[in-house]
Amino acid sequence: KNQVEQSPQSLIILEGKNCTLQCNYTVSPFSNLRWYKQDTGRGPVSLTIMTFSENTKSNGRYTATLDADTKQSSLHITASQLSDSASYICVVGKGNTPLVFGKGTRLSVIA
Amino acid sequence: GAGVSQTPSNKVTEKGKYVELRCDPISGHTALYWYRQSLGQGPEFLIYFQGTGAADDSGLPNDRFFAVRPEGSVSTLKIQRTERGDSAVYLCASSLSGTGFNTEAFFGQGTRLTVV
Numbered sequence: 001k002n003q004v005e006q007s008p009q010s011l012i013i014l015e016g017k018n019c020t021l022q023c024n025y026t027v028s029p030f031s032n033l034r035w036y037k038q039d040t041g042r043g044p045v046s047l048t049i050m051t052f053s054e055n056t057k058s059n060g061r062y063t064a065t066l067d068a069d070t071k072q073s074s075l076h077i078t079a080s081q082l083s084d085s086a087s088y089i090c091v092v093g094k095g096n097t098p099l100v101f102g103k104g105t106r107l108s109v110i111a
Numbered sequence: 112g113a114g115v116s117q118t119p120s121n122k123v124t125e126k127g128k129y130v131e132l133r134c135d136p137i138s139g140h141t142a143l144y145w146y147r148q149s150l151g152q153g154p155e156f157l158i159y160f161q162g163t164g165a166a167d168d169s170g171l172p173n174d175r176f177f178a179v180r181p182e183g184s185v186s187t188l189k190i191q192r193t194e195r196g197d198s199a200v201y202l203c204a205s206s207l208s209g210t211g212f213n214t215e216a217f218f219g220q221g222t223r224l225t226v227v
Binding site: 045100103 | 221
């Protein structure tokens with residue numbers, strides 16, 4: 001079964017600190033991996049998209065890494081801000097078929 | 112429009128009633144997706160359209176759920192004989208083509224369906 005597992009389930013950090021979210025997947029064949037940010041009550045918004053040949057991709061304070069051999073990805077957030085509080089969802093694409101979503105990590109940034 | 116638009120934003124219905132949820136994708140996007148998201152969960156795939164045809168409807172939970180996209184743009188998700196377990200946020204997304212490559216998928220804000 002194609003699965004995307006994320007950890008931790010939830011995380012609380014102080015404003016200004018860094019954090020790293022993890023994603024393991026078993027989706028095959030693998031085409032691309034995306035990280036989405038979903039604010040409460042809103043639709044997901046894409047942060048990064050990586051193909052199997054890419055190891056890292058940055059978008060401002062967000063940096064995603066991908067190891068296609070071990071089927072692992074991480075999302076690193078630098079110098080967190082209160083507005084980073086949201087769910088971060090790892091999503092894997094396989095061929096020309098629908099995306100497979102993880103359950104997300106709920107991040108809370110507190111002052 | 113500028114983004115994916117979903118209407119209504121909230122819908123409360125009684126158990127057993129019929130509901131329709133509408134999605135207006137970004138103009139020119141041929142691919143359209145419906146997902147369902149329960150509280151604390153990631154979105155779960157329901158159905159995927161490429162143009163007017165349903166390319167993959169394997170995520171529809173049962174025959175009470177049906178979706179159409181008659182002209183290849185607006186899509187309607189239809190739920191018959193609603194049950195309390197159908198309560199969730201229904202998300203729609205669109206992209207220029209299929210998502211096998213680096214095609215960006217854009218999501219609407221969702222319709223929150225509550226069955227009482």
